[in-house]
Structure formats: C-alpha cells, structure tokens
Amino acid sequence: MSLGELQQLAMLAVVRLGSGAYGAAIQDELANVASRRVSVATVYVTLVRLEERGLVRSKEERPPDGRGGRARRVFELTPSGWDALGEARATAERIWRGVVQP
C-alpha cells in the first residue's frame, strides 16, 4: 500500500503525538518538525483519507470534567497503518542502499 509524502508525515506525527494526536496538534507538528506548512483543510483531508483507507482510526475525546470546550477527535494508527508505514520505511531504505552522496 503506497503512501504519499504528506500521508507519511501525518502518520508519523500521529505516532509522535500519541494520545495528543488531534488536528491542531498534528498541524503544528507538521509545521514545527517537518517544516511543512499546510492549511487546516489539508490536514483534515489527509486524515480523513487515511481513515477511509483504514490506516488510522479516530475516537472522540471529551475534555476532563469541569473544563469547558467541545469534544475533539484523536487519531491513532491501526495495525494496517503500522504495516504501511513500515513498508514505506523499508522501501526507502532499500532504495537508499548503495547510494553515496557526493
């Protein structure tokens, strides 16, 4: 299962953020760590597409009692998502093998 670059980055951001992997945090992670400034809509399009492919799943997380705000959707990788990410990494490593940067 092939992954686009942004999809890979978004999945890695989900992994890095763990239980805090919701839309805003993922957008910040992409900007701060991967230097990819993408629009809010682009982040959610990527996440929705990954969810449709079964590579991530989301659950609604309500804020702790006594704190205001609405529920937000937290994302995590599915086993298929882990497989796809691992496959992408292995492919990259295979193709890099033997390449010497001048």
Next chain:
Amino acid sequence: MAGCGAAVSRSGGAVGRLSRLFRLLLPGDLGAEVCDLLDQRHDERRARFGATAAWFWLAAHLLHPQTWVLALLLRRRQPGHRSGGLGFGFSWLDVKLGLRMLRRNPGLTIVAAFALSIGIPASLIPIHGIAAMGAPLPFDEADRIVGIRNRNVADRRVEVRSLHDFFVWRDELATFAAVGATRSEAYNVISEDGRATPVPGAEITASGFRILRTPPLMGRVLLESDEVPGAPDVVVLSQQLWQSRLGGDPDVLGKTIGIGTKPHEVVGVMPEGFLFPWHDHLWLPIRYRPTDFERGRGPALTVFGRLADGASIDDAQLELETVGARLASEYPDTHGQLRPQVMGYTEMAWGGFDGLDRAETFFTQMVAFALLMIVCGNVGTLILARTASRSGEIAVRTALGASRRRIISQLFAEALVLAVGSAGLGLFLADFVAARFQRALPFDAFWLDFGVKPWTVAVALSVAALCAVVAGVLPALRATGRGLGVTLQGTAARSGMRFGRASTLLIVAEVAMAVGFLTLGGTLTYALVENGPPASEIDSDEYLMVELSIPWTDRVVAQHGLDVPAFLEVPELRERLMAVVTRLRDRLSTEPGVRGVAMGSRLPEMDHPAGRVEIEGEDRGEGFEGYRVRLATVDVGFFDGLGQGVLNGRGFDTRDLAATLGPDPTAVIVNTAFVERVLDGRNPIGRRVRYVVREDREPGPWYEIVGVVGHLGMNALTSRDEGMYHPAAPGDLYPVWMAIRLGEDPLAFVSRLRRIASEVDPEALIRNPRVLSDAPNIDKTVNLYSYMLLVFLCGLTMLLSGAGLYALMSFTVSQRTREIGIRTALGARPERILIAIARRVFLQLVVGIAVGAVVGSVLLYSLREANIPGPDPALTLMACSAFMLLVGVLACLEPTLRALRIQPVVALNER
C-alpha cells in the same frame, strides 16, 4: 456548534458570516472541529496581524480547493448519504437537469456565460500575475538564491553601481555560501562569413555558476582564472545558440567565435532552458576590479547569492546591515545614504516589493473580487427572473415532499454548472490571451510563464463555486421563501417573490454606466475618425527602420558611471559614434538598392516627445503656457533621405551644425501644421521660437525657422501634429534611429545591413529591424488598447443592463400573468396593460439614463479640458441616452409582447 458559533457571538458581522458559511460547508462533528480550529487560528492571526488581515486569511480558506475537497469527504461520511451523489445533497441528475435548463434558456445562458467567463479569470489576474512573477527559478533549492542590492534612502532609488560593495559582500558575508554578480548586455556575434547578429548575453562571475548549481551540458562553466585581466577570452554558450549558430557541432569546445571585436574560445555549453539572468544566450567572465573605478562608480551590476546552510534570509539581512553600517561610517560621501537589502531573487528582479506594493496588490485583488461579485449579482438577477417563471414548478415539488434544502441544492447545481462551464471557457481564453500578452512584453525573463497553471484552475473552480452561491443560492432562497404556499394556492395576483432593492439599484447603476461609457466611447470614436492624424506624406512601407547603438561594454562609460543621456558627454564615445554613423551612411549611399537614408532621434510613425514653445514678439498674456509641438532631432540629410523636399525656405546644412556648437541662434524647421495652427498661416521663415520654461528659470536660446516641411507622421493620435525639427551632427544622437528607403520587402536588407555595420565597427549593434509602417509607437499602442477596453466595457455594461431590464420585465410578466389575463378579460386596453406592467422597468431605465447623463456630462467636460475634440456635448448626451433607451426598449420587447399575447382563458386556467 460551539466553535463557529463562538466566532459569531464574539465578532459577529463579517467574521460571523464567514463562520456560518464554513459551518454550512463542513457538516458533522468533524466539520465543527475544523471550524473550531479555523476559529482558533483566526484569533491567533487577529492578535498578530489585526482584524482585517485575519478576516482575509479566513476568507482565503473558503476559496482554498482543499476546503471544498474536505467538504465533499465529510458529506460522504454523513448518515443517509447516497452513494453516487456528488455531495452537498445533489447528484448527477441535478447536473443533467442544470444542463437542460441552460439549453432551454439560451439567452440567459449566453449572457451569464459571457459575463462569468470574463469575470472569473479577470478576478484572478492580480493573484495570478504576482504568482507568475514570483515563481521560483528553475534551479536546485532555488528558494535559497537571493538578491542583494543597495537602496538609497534619500531618493528611494536602487543604487546599481555596487562593484566595490560586491567585493566586500563576497569576501565578508558568512551567511552566504557564495556571492556572485552579473550584467546583461547585447553582443554582436560574428560568424565566419562576417555576418553580425546581436545576441543577448551576460558578464557573470564564476561564483554565479556555483550559486545556480547547473552543470554544463558540455565542457565547463566559467572559472575564477577566467576573470584575471589578460586571461584568454572565453565564452560559454546556451544550448539554443550552440544549435542555431554552430549547428550543434559536437566538437565546438576549443573553437573560437567572434564576439564584437575579439575572437572568444568556446569552453562550455549550458543545458537547454538555462538563460540566466534574463533571457541570455552567452556568458563572458566579469573582469572589473575595484581598483579600476572610484567608489560609487563602475558598471551596473546585479548581485546575487546562495544562503549558507542553516542561515535564514533574516540572518543574512542582519549581517548585511552590520556591514552596510560600517561602510556608511567609513565612506559617508558615497555610502551615507545607502542601505543594503537582501530579498528573493525574482522579487529583486522585478524591482522588489515593499509593504506598500503588497498592500496595493491585496487591494487590487479585493477590487477584482468585488467587481466579480457585481457580475455575479447581475447573473443572480437573471437567474431570479428565470426562477420566478418556475415558481409553480417549485411549489408543486415542495407539495410533493421535496425539502427546501433539496430545491436549493438543485438551483445551486444549475448555477454551478453555468459557473464552472464559464470558468473553463474563461480559463481557455485567458491562456490564449496570456501567451499573446507575454510575447508583447518589452522584457523577457526565462522563468516567467503567465500561462494557466493547475493551481489557477483549482482557484478558478473555487471562485466559480462561490459565484454559484451568490448567483444561484441567493435567488433560490428568495424563490423558496414564504410566498411559496401562496403560489401553490394560485389565488393571489402575485407570488411572494419580489425583485429586491439590490437588484433594482444594480440595474439603475448599470444603465447609468452604460450611458457614461457610451458617451465617452462615442466622443473618442469621433475624435479618432473625424479628427485623426493626417496621412503621412511618405510611403512608409518602402522603408526599413533600425536602431543603431554601441554596446555599453566600454570601460570609459563604466568609469564615468554615466546614464544614457550623458553617454555623449564622453568625448571618446562621441567621436567613435560619429565615425560609425558617418562611415555607415557613406557605405549605404553607395549600396545598390538603397534610395535614401534618414537618421534621427525619432522617425515618422514613431511616438515623438512634445514641448511647449512661444513665438518672438507675441504676447499671449497671463496664463499662456506655450504652444504644444512635437519634437525631433535629425541629421542634415533627414528630409532628403525620406524623399521630402522643403516646401518653403531651405533645408538644414552644415552651417546649422556649426551654429549648434556656438552661441548664435540655431536653425529649426517646422511643418505645415505648425504654420497653420501656431502661426495662423503667416510666413514662418525668419521668425524665432523658444521653449517656454518655468518663471524661475533662465529662458533658453531663440531658434530661427529656416524651412517648412509637410506632414511626416509626428502624431499618431490626432490631427494636432504641429512639429519642429532640430539639426544634429552624426555623433549628437544616441541611440540612432535609421530609416533606409529600399522599395519592396525592406526586411530582406537586414542581414546585408548588419554585415556592412560590422565591417564599419564590429561592435555596432543593429537592433529592432522593422518596416517603417510598423514603427513602435507607444502613444498608438496605449491608445489602441485603451480604446479597445472602452469599447469592451461599453459593450459589457450595455449587455448587462439590457439583460437586467429584460430579466425585470420578464419577471414582472411571469408574476402578473393572471392579473393580465383578468384585466384583458375585463376589457382593458393593451396600452393600459402595457403601462401597468412596464411602469417599474421604465422608471428604472429613465432614472439610470438620467444618472448616466450626469456622469456623461462630467466625462465630456473632462475631455474638453484635455483638449480632445468631440461633437456637440448636448447632442452627444441626447444621442447616447436615446440609444440606451432603444436598447432598454428592445430588451423589454420580447416579454412585453409575451404579456400582450396572454389569452385570458389560458392565464386563468394556468396552474
């Protein structure tokens, strides 16, 4: 909806409306979460950049293609979503229905498609133009390539003579991996048979190639060793030049080609598409040294560099300012006012955008969108009128269970089909126009491409969707409003639909604009046709015109750091130019087929500069600003070269040239228009004229009129071509325009002329060859395009106002069909019915014409002030108003006839 609702309650107004749109667009919990996040980001931006910037940021997200993709994805996730649908509650069936409705209403389709196919691409011109000009260079990590320049804070001009600074920047700046410099020029490439062709090229430092990181196709790039004075002369060629001039010779390396006066060894060929810095085809080493020039003097250089790893543009600016401050304190005379700047390379190439430019661009873009929204409002008016005729159908569908949302979706789908189709057509036309526009530009940058890009298509489709909302959903909301039940009952004389106040204002404004444009267009057409320029007395198809110049490579020029007008102040250059011009003229006089040669600062058919003169002994009183006359400086053989005898007096001769160098009054020749208009037909010979100057300045010398010539195309716009010619010696003009009389096919002589010129001086450049009748004339071009724009605007406003009136009348008739039927049945006369239904339309038309007449009067007054002749103003206004009235009546004719044909039985049985 906590998120977007919060924005509504907090800021209300414009932000609230945007948030509501987002909420409508993005359904479900996830949609609400996205709205929340947009809200949060909006608030962050508002705190940092202010409320307006934050609002536009949010508005831009509404146009972002990914927002619409997300909307589709979220709609697919909604419970009850039908597979095979297109989201937003509409399906392919709606699209098919939309297409069918467009076919059934060809008039509406054509007018709306015309307006939108122009309006949508036109609204994207600012954003598209800026993006095209700021496109990254096609090099590795091009965003790290930056330009460096000095800006004089006293006169706000860019100081391009920065040779000394270049060496300081190159040696000292640690935030740059490399700093290079380049300078574009035209060079004569001399082929083996002696043929000279001007080729754009550049002097460039070896470091420049390292910055650009483009390896050569063959051989090598320039090296630092090539820059040493006295090193062998070498050249690197573009792939295109290698193919065209050297036939793609695979053994080209090591061979020599003549560039100007010297042979140069070819050491490399660059790959296809490498044309840095503008559109250049050969590269020579830069050999200037700071010791050759005073500080602040030297050649005009473009300095650029590649940022070092880890360094940002802000770091570079900071370091540059430190160096600049040091130079300013060390050399206050030359550097006291200079401030170095670093910016993106393409940004610098276009002169650099500062905050004001960004604000202007932003404002222009918003104006463009606002104009598009007016067009959309107009199309919406047409759609509303069409929808009114379908109110019965809508009512029946509602009664059968269709929700309001479903009906709005279908009407939106119809508008969307129209808007997307129009956007597609418009983009196709825009691509064609962009290609022509780019070819017509006076400059060429290799990275510049104004063609339609995928992102342009995406944004245009988003804009089309927005248009469909304005032109489709708003009328649909009105059509499905409260009056629907009444319509179904069919008991009322009218349905609940109304033509709103906004539509009324729109129609009045359009009628007024149409009258205004018509007045302006009519007057200018009169000025062009009735008062156009007199026919030139020479057959300009027989002449070849060229520009003769000497390349600016001469060190003398660089040493003096001179601008173009001062070129002739350098004695060596003036003598050299004089020798080239004299020898070239002598050679051409013996050339078979050449029947005459004329040289001047301007040639017939070109645009001529104008000045104001007064006549000796005339006192025109207070406020007299002088007579406006066109001017040219010509060589003594100019009129003979054009085959034009002097009509009165004498021509120029060498005595006049001697006088130009001394204190005595000098001779001038005027044309017949000068005699007729300035001197009222009096004998001009012996009269003296001088230039009118400001009162605080010393007046210039008097010039004596020695001769009169006929009309020689000094003004391409109007009959006011009063003109005056000054004599000039061969070295007094730069650059020199030459007209060579040859007879048929003058362009065939170009290669022969270049050969002769290169024999006279291998560096003499013969550029811009054209037939004289095709002479570049800025006045004419600007006038032509302005006139075309005016005709276009006139046509567009007439069309839109006519369509608006048609829509209103059509709407009225469809709303009052039953009433008309009842009135007819009760024996009302047709004229009474006509008055009843046409009253409102007629009122709008008359008010619009009245407003337009006022606007037209102001425009006519302005034209008169600008000395543009025209027919009688009252007559013009009456004619334009009558014409608009006729257009209005014609637009209403079809629905009016339809109303008068209504049979009572049919009307009463309807529905």
